[in-house]
Amino acid sequence: MSAPVTRFRTLAVVAGLAALQAACAQPQVAAPGPRIYAVDVQGRSALCDAPQQGVTLAAGRQTEAALTMGNDGGWCGIRTDRAGPGLVTAKPAHGRLHVRKVGATTRVDYIPDRGFAGTDTFAVKLLPDQAELRVTANVQASSTQQTASTAAVAAPEPAPTPPPAKRAAAAPPARKAAPTKR
């Protein structure tokens, strides 16, 4: 009498484990949405202190923002909640601007002139609703003139793949291969 019950329990546990394993093994699909290209996240200044969550703009109105960055050849950008093209209404006196769509929204990047340190200001109007972003950039002299590397990428959430895990994953096939030779 107890044997069928035990068998049933075992089957239930096995089925449960199988279901759990299947759920965990589901491929992680990237969140749907516009693609973010590597070229748009590479080259960020090693020191780039800009509003983390981006800036919420208001239609037909001005919004102030500030950024602090190092002058190492890289850019520092402010993400907006708009997706339209930008019109430069006030050019920076000591740098260049790159207004680009990154994923679903427009980002305003500032690139200071080589050797510049100090304060610069600029303004960009985003279409179609004429929301204006006015930025004060505080540029700090960089001790090293190295260009910001891909390590300073502002990717949303890079998948961490530590080297030890890779080594551990690579080890079993080698062990398996040895017995087959014998």
Added chain:
Amino acid sequence: MGVFAFQLPRGRPSRRAGRGACLLAALGMLAAPASEAAARCASEGEQSVFEVEALKSELMVVGITCKQEDRYNAFIQRYQPKLAENYRSFEQHFARARGGARARDAYVTNLAQVRGFEAQKLGSDFCLRNPGLFDEVMALPGAEVLPAYAAGKDLIPESLGSCATQAAAPARSAAASRRRGR
């Protein structure tokens, strides 16, 4: 045809010529001294002239590389009066300050070459990402905002600058020096 004739006095470039241009651009970029800062024009109006020319050049490269000549032609047709006026100012600048048509042609060629090189660097991403420029530029409310749009695209290569007199023909000189070296 007339549209392309306006853009490219030497005739419509073939795909092979485009590849050659990219190679030359690569050589030019290798030889371009990294220490040269992008020299901006003292006059904001003159700087805008260069920025609009750089935008036109970029769109031409996107149009040819990504087989979107129709979209490029649509851009030219829509903004023809503004582009013609801009090109006249561009010519006048070179006639006045840079020695005339030869320097102007060299600059235009180098600009297209550098843009072509940038396209090569992006690889397969280029034709996925950059045709978005056509969407943006055609969404602008009118030709009067074209300079403000171009100002936010950072399309003038640092190695060329805009009003710098040394930006005559780095790509050609690089290619020539390599030939001499062989």
